[in-house]
Amino acid sequence: MNVLLTLSIAATLALFFGVLRLKNLATPVIVIGLLASLVFNAMEWNNTTSIFNDMMLYNNFTVAFASVGLFITLILVLFYSELSAKHEFHLPEILAIMLFGTVGGIVLLSFRNMVMLFLGIEILSLSYYVLAGIRKQNVYSNEASLKYFLMGAFSSGFLLMGIALIYGVTASLNLNEIAGYVNNAKGIVPPYFLVGVLLILSALLFKVAAAPFHFWTPDVYDGAPTLITALMSSVGKLYSFGAFVLLFNSCFIPLIADWEVILWIAALLSMSVGNITALYQKSVKRMLAYSSIAHAGYMLLALVGINNLTSGSVLFYALAYALASVVSFVVLYIVRDKKGSYDIASFNGLAQKNRMLAVVFTISMLSLTGIPLTAGFFGKFYIFNSALQSGYYWLTAFAVINSFIGAYYYLKPVVAMFASKSDEEITMPALSNSLLILLGILIILIGALPGFISGVI
Amino acid sequence: MNTIFQQIPIEHYITLSAILFCIGVLGVLTRRNAIVLFMSVELMLNSVNLLLVAFSMFHANPAGQILVFFIMAVAAAEVAIGLAIIVMIYRNLKTIDIAELSKLKH
Numbered sequence: 001m002n003v004l005l006t007l008s009i010a011a012t013l014a015l016f017f018g019v020l021r022l023k024n025l026a027t028p029v030i031v032i033g034l035l036a037s038l039v040f041n042a043m044e045w046n047n048t049t050s051i052f053n054d055m056m057l058y059n060n061f062t063v064a065f066a067s068v069g070l071f072i073t074l075i076l077v078l079f080y081s082e083l084s085a086k087h088e089f090h091l092p093e094i095l096a097i098m099l100f101g102t103v104g105g106i107v108l109l110s111f112r113n114m115v116m117l118f119l120g121i122e123i124l125s126l127s128y129y130v131l132a133g134i135r136k137q138n139v140y141s142n143e144a145s146l147k148y149f150l151m152g153a154f155s156s157g158f159l160l161m162g163i164a165l166i167y168g169v170t171a172s173l174n175l176n177e178i179a180g181y182v183n184n185a186k187g188i189v190p191p192y193f194l195v196g197v198l199l200i201l202s203a204l205l206f207k208v209a210a211a212p213f214h215f216w217t218p219d220v221y222d223g224a225p226t227l228i229t230a231l232m233s234s235v236g237k238l239y240s241f242g243a244f245v246l247l248f249n250s251c252f253i254p255l256i257a258d259w260e261v262i263l264w265i266a267a268l269l270s271m272s273v274g275n276i277t278a279l280y281q282k283s284v285k286r287m288l289a290y291s292s293i294a295h296a297g298y299m300l301l302a303l304v305g306i307n308n309l310t311s312g313s314v315l316f317y318a319l320a321y322a323l324a325s326v327v328s329f330v331v332l333y334i335v336r337d338k339k340g341s342y343d344i345a346s347f348n349g350l351a352q353k354n355r356m357l358a359v360v361f362t363i364s365m366l367s368l369t370g371i372p373l374t375a376g377f378f379g380k381f382y383i384f385n386s387a388l389q390s391g392y393y394w395l396t397a398f399a400v401i402n403s404f405i406g407a408y409y410y411l412k413p414v415v416a417m418f419a420s421k422s423d424e425e426i427t428m429p430a431l432s433n434s435l436l437i438l439l440g441i442l443i444i445l446i447g448a449l450p451g452f453i454s455g456v457i
Numbered sequence: 458m459n460t461i462f463q464q465i466p467i468e469h470y471i472t473l474s475a476i477l478f479c480i481g482v483l484g485v486l487t488r489r490n491a492i493v494l495f496m497s498v499e500l501m502l503n504s505v506n507l508l509l510v511a512f513s514m515f516h517a518n519p520a521g522q523i524l525v526f527f528i529m530a531v532a533a534a535e536v537a538i539g540l541a542i543i544v545m546i547y548r549n550l551k552t553i554d555i556a557e558l559s560k561l562k563h
Binding site: 118137147157 | 474485502505516523528549550
């Protein structure tokens with residue numbers, strides 16, 4: 001509760017500072033708000049509280065996912081205000097909308113009622129629609145925003161239809177009562193209920209950018225401003241997967257025979273479509289967009305055979321992916337700012353000119369591939385472990401083959417950085433420089449000591 | 458009190474909502490004008506509203522009607538953002554035909 005209030009107040013204050021032309025105050029207010037909500041969030045640990053008449057429940061699951069979300073948002077706010085401040089007139093508003101999106105995300109991590117699921121998804125998505133189109137004069141940004149908006153509203157329609165059908169069968173929107181109904185039904189529910197579950201499933205697959213509902217992802221991630229893409233792909237995925245795990249874990253486990261087929265087909269398709277299409281991309285940004293579809297596929301693997309390892313492995317994977325994806329998009333932003341293009345050729349000779357940038361980018365690419373001693377390796381390890389526990393041997397084998405395919409395209413820009421030559425200097429502002437080093441160290445540290453995170457929930 | 462609405466069997470409400478929902482989905486999938494697409498999405502949301510109110514009456518449970526208020530409020534917010542995005546695109550491209558929006562595909 002305190003977290004939601006702090007975030008909303010900080011964001012509203014920043015909006016006022018934007019109106020009053022006190023732009024310099026906006027970033028400190030947002031950063032203080034995020035730090036305070038990180039503290040309030042940590043104080044909720046082991047202290048399960050029910051708020052809004054049982055519509056939300058703040059428990060350890062929420063705290064763990066929300067800390068990752070708040071931390072990554074904080075890092076991105078700092079990057080955004082240092083790197084984009086010079087060509088950004090609307091900085092306070094953008095940072096405020098990022099915070100409003102975080103509010104939606106935290107609602108998604110703690111809902112216990114279908115109303116809050118819907119509201120959380122809408123608060124999160126409406127913020128991202130605006131953020132994707134924040135470059136008003138840029139046609140690409142416009143296009144990304146409209147596509148995201150139309151497809152997002154379309155999927156909200158499916159979500160609501162699903163909720164309405166489930167409400168029609170159970171006469172309740174409360175997750176506990178729906179779970180009670182499902183448990184009493186002993187696996188035999190009316191077809192309306194199953195259609196409802198499938199509609200909700202497809203809407204959530206859409207939100208996590210998994211195939212076959214992935215068609216918007218490459219265009220939106222490619223057209224949105226790079227740092228916003230980093231936000232959407234890292235924390236956006238984290239919140240949506242949190243909601244996915246929460247809903248299916250609490251309500252629909254007795255019906256697993258009815259939906260697991262769809263889920264593993266989605267996982268299979270996401271991994272193959274994402275990885276194989278990424279192979280052909282010339283633009284690094286578009287390649288990372290396709291690779292994010294593949295990563296959604298890996299995370300779905302943990303959900304296919306849902307068990308008590310699922311939430312922990314999804315959290316670890318989301319954290320590892322978020323760290324690596326933030327680093328790669330920030331480096332891409334800096335390179336693009338200098339060279340004017342997202343092509344792999346822009347990375348030529350980066351290692352000579354800015355060794356730090358090249359090393360951090362290499363670490364993030366290795367982590368996305370899943371090389372041992374990086375966070376990404378243990379992310380994949382826990383996910384595969386969870387899938388193996390549920391007996392999905394051949395699906396796990398397929399995922400392992402897919403990670404080898406991933407290595408090919410992730411290493412292309414790395415090879416370009418170290419193999420070719422360039423004569424353009426690339427310099428970095430001080431704060432972003434140290435933040436990048438911090439993220440690089442974190443990726444290695446989590447890869448070396450994975451027990452810290454994996455044992456949390 | 459047995460109003461005329463309660464004499465109609467629930468199946469009829471479900472059929473009507475399903476038809477409206479499908480019209481909305483077809484509209485989104487086939488039309489090219491962004492505003493018409495947008496109207497189709499609203500039609501989908503309103504078919505859900507109708508269904509929720511019907512179920513709410515059927516079960517004599519107010520929760521569904523509360524959700525309808527939330528859907529209306531969110532739909533209003535969505536309209537505000539959606540129309541802003543469409544106006545922004547019209548200023549840059551002088552069209553709102555989504556078939557023209559293919560710059561990102563190369």
